[in-house]
Amino acid sequence: MAVPRDIARTSSANAVSYSLSVSPTATFHSPPSSSQGGFMAGSLAQRAAAAAKQLKPFSTEDVKILLLENVNQTGRDILKGQGYQVEFLKSSLPEDQLIEKIRDVHVIGIRSKTKLTAKVLQEAKNLLVIGCFCIGTNQVDLDYAAKHGIAVFNSPFANSRSVAELVIAEIITLARQLGDRSLEMHRGTWNKVSAKCWEIRGKTLGIVGYGHIGSQLSVLAEAMGMSVIYYDIVTLMAIGSARQVPTLDALLEEADFVSLHVPETPETKNLLSAKQFERMKDGSYLINASRGTVVDIPALIKAMRAGKVAGAALDVYPNEPAANGDYFVNDLNSWAEDLRGLSNLILTPHIGGSTEEAQRAIGVEVADALVRYINQGTTLASVNLPEVMMRSLTLEEPNHARIIYIHRNVPGVLRKVNEILAEHNVDKQISDSKGDVAYLMADISDVKTEDIKEIRDSLDSLNSRILTRVLY
Ligand SMILES: NC(=O)c1ccc[n+]([C@@H]2O[C@H](COP(=O)([O-])OP(=O)(O)OC[C@H]3O[C@@H](n4cnc5c(N)ncnc54)[C@H](O)[C@@H]3O)[C@@H](O)[C@H]2O)c1
Numbered sequence: 001m002a003v004p005r006d007i008a009r010t011s012s013a014n015a016v017s018y019s020l021s022v023s024p025t026a027t028f029h030s031p032p033s034s035s036q037g038g039f040m041a042g043s044l045a046q047r048a049a050a051a052a053k054q055l056k057p058f059s060t061e062d063v064k065i066l067l068l069e070n071v072n073q074t075g076r077d078i079l080k081g082q083g084y085q086v087e088f089l090k091s092s093l094p095e096d097q098l099i100e101k102i103r104d105v106h107v108i109g110i111r112s113k114t115k116l117t118a119k120v121l122q123e124a125k126n127l128l129v130i131g132c133f134c135i136g137t138n139q140v141d142l143d144y145a146a147k148h149g150i151a152v153f154n155s156p157f158a159n160s161r162s163v164a165e166l167v168i169a170e171i172i173t174l175a176r177q178l179g180d181r182s183l184e185m186h187r188g189t190w191n192k193v194s195a196k197c198w199e200i201r202g203k204t205l206g207i208v209g210y211g212h213i214g215s216q217l218s219v220l221a222e223a224m225g226m227s228v229i230y231y232d233i234v235t236l237m238a239i240g241s242a243r244q245v246p247t248l249d250a251l252l253e254e255a256d257f258v259s260l261h262v263p264e265t266p267e268t269k270n271l272l273s274a275k276q277f278e279r280m281k282d283g284s285y286l287i288n289a290s291r292g293t294v295v296d297i298p299a300l301i302k303a304m305r306a307g308k309v310a311g312a313a314l315d316v317y318p319n320e321p322a323a324n325g326d327y328f329v330n331d332l333n334s335w336a337e338d339l340r341g342l343s344n345l346i347l348t349p350h351i352g353g354s355t356e357e358a359q360r361a362i363g364v365e366v367a368d369a370l371v372r373y374i375n376q377g378t379t380l381a382s383v384n385l386p387e388v389m390m391r392s393l394t395l396e397e398p399n400h401a402r403i404i405y406i407h408r409n410v411p412g413v414l415r416k417v418n419e420i421l422a423e424h425n426v427d428k429q430i431s432d433s434k435g436d437v438a439y440l441m442a443d444i445s446d447v448k449t450e451d452i453k454e455i456r457d458s459l460d461s462l463n464s465r466i467l468t469r470v471l472y
């Protein structure tokens with residue numbers, strides 16, 4: 001049989017491998033045994049994989065991973081331990097450079113600054129999977145990614161506590177004007193005042209968005225003697241003595257401190273603007289550690305100048321610098337100088353989740369998810385693909401292959417796929433859909449090496465196909 005130009009067949013002790021010059025979405029094979037011991041100690045993937053047969057895309061060292069935005073060492077170690085090629089950069093990249101780099105890679109790891117738009121992703125012909133080493137996934141066009149068979153993973157709550165703790169610190173800092181007093185002392189001025197400085201005990205905290213972070217904050221705030229109210233588009237069980245209020249206006253009218261913990265969506269853009277500042281109590285405080293688009297900042301500047309808002313803490317901005325050392329000036333956000341001139345305003349460089357604990361945990365969680373997806377095809381905890389999980393193939397199952405068929409969710413696909421697989425023994429099969437995209441996984445036995453290319457080609461020829469992978 002003629003060997004296709006891009007697939008040179010080689011053999012190894014436990015499997016036949018292909019040296020591919022194409023994407024790992026092509027054919028996959030078992031790794032050399034030396035690459036199986038390199039996981040970081042304690043990583044979930046390592047423990048789960050102990051007795052499992054590792055299914056890998058061609059030679060593991062051919063898997064190219066680009067990590068941007070200073071992804072934590074824990075994540076880098078796990079990925080390097082797999083034998084993958086890992087390129088690591090501390091900053092994000094401007095769009096043109098990102099497009100150049102993304103063309104070549106199978107995996108990209110980012111945090112909140114890298115914008116993976118449809119324009120960028122359409123250049124990413126080899127891209128299998130995106131790891132967001134953070135909570136937010138608003139920086140990725142999730143729909144485009146799903147429709148092109150690119151899985152996206154994040155870390156949904158590993159930094160939630162860090163954000164909640166920062167907000168508690170900010171509530172006290174604002175109530176006591178600590179930022180201003182500290183700045184004055186740094187400049188050599190003694191200014192001992194108690195006017196308009198408050199205890200937080202007995203004050204009301206209004207939390208907008210009562211999810212992972214909002215609910216953690218609720219617990220901490222009550223422990224400090226605050227009353228907690230919250231507004232969320234979903235009816236949610238109150239923790240402790242907190243109380244859900246029916247509207248945002250109701251929250252704004254009652255809260256002494258307002259803290260925002262909603263995702264970036266079209267509905268949350270300028271959620272707090274001039275009208276909402278009007279609703280707030282005179283002399284109340286605002287904290288935004290969610291996303292920069294959630295607050296209309298020129299309107300906040302006006303409200304603070306008018307004394308309506310007595311203080312604010314901002315951790316996030318509509319446009320954020322790409323790297324440490326870059327300037328936060330009007331070129332980036334037209335109102336930056338006005339903002340910087342305000343009193344009792346805490347400005348932090350998007351550090352809500354930036355603690356050693358959070359970043360280490362995120363590194364492990366996301367890197368583990370990437371390894372499982374690359375090596376086993378499981379989509380558990382993916383934010384954009386249906387969640388499909390099958391137990392790993394074991395070393396006792398040598399002539400097995402795992403078929404992954406990502407396809408458009410249209411009638412008749414399963415029948416056609418099963419016609420193709422019918423010649424083999426389908427040991428397990430699972431399929432699920434999410435919107436327009438469906439994910440099918442099947443483990444088949446008694447597979448000969450020469451069958452694999454045929455199966456893959458047949459699946460590729462179906463109209464419904466988005467992406468086919470064969471792991472063995
Ligand atoms: N500053 C940081 O470093 C940092 C760190 C982590 C997360 N974040 C941001 O915080 C956001 C919240 O994180 P989370 O983990 O708590 O998210 P989450 O998904 O657990 O909770 C978000 C809550 O907001 C609610 N919500 C959505 N739209 C709403 C609306 N229009 N009005 C009211 N409620 C609405 C949801 O129902 C949900 O309960 C993230 O999306 C991310 O953007 C920032």
Ligand SMILES: O=C(O)CC[C@@H](O)C(=O)O
Pocket residue numbers: 111112113133134135136137159350352353
């Ligand atoms: O670390 C980051 O860049 C993002 C932190 C935070 O906004 C998140 O979404 O988890």
